[in-house]
Amino acid sequence: MQKEMFNINGNLIGDVETKVIDSKDGEVMVANFTLFRKMGKEGEKKKEYIYCNVYGEKAEFAKEFVKGDFIHVYGYYKEVQKEDKNYRNFIVKHTNKIEKNNENKEEK
Numbered sequence: 286m287q288k289e290m291f292n293i294n295g296n297l298i299g300d301v302e303t304k305v306i307d308s309k310d311g312e313v314m315v316a317n318f319t320l321f322r323k324m325g326k327e328g329e330k331k332k333e334y335i336y337c338n339v340y341g342e343k344a345e346f347a348k349e350f351v352k353g354d355f356i357h358v359y360g361y362y363k364e365v366q367k368e369d370k371n372y373r374n375f376i377v378k379h380t381n382k383i384e385k386n387n388e389n390k391e392e393k
Contacts, residue, residue: 288361295320316344339377
């Protein structure tokens with residue numbers, strides 16, 4: 286079964302946490318962070334928090350993000366059950382920081 290892939294943009298809240306975990310292929314770096322975004326029409330805005338996991342080389346890139354950065358992620362949702370609780374994490378396949386343009390720039 287193929288996973289449904291999503292593109293999501295949001296602001297980074299908090300710090301990026303990195304750690305090394307053991308996997309079947311050896312040790313792998315993982316970065317965990319949370320994005321925040323508002324969705325919907327004006328007046329009907331919904332708030333969404335996306336709990337992201339990034340693995341391998343992409344985790345090295347993600348650890349450079351700082352709180353408030355506008356981040357783009359591409360990946361899929363994965364549900365995990367731990368201690369009788371269900372968690373919905375976003376597994377990131379690609380990520381990058383989006384630079385916000387200063388709207389007050391002078392045109393040349």
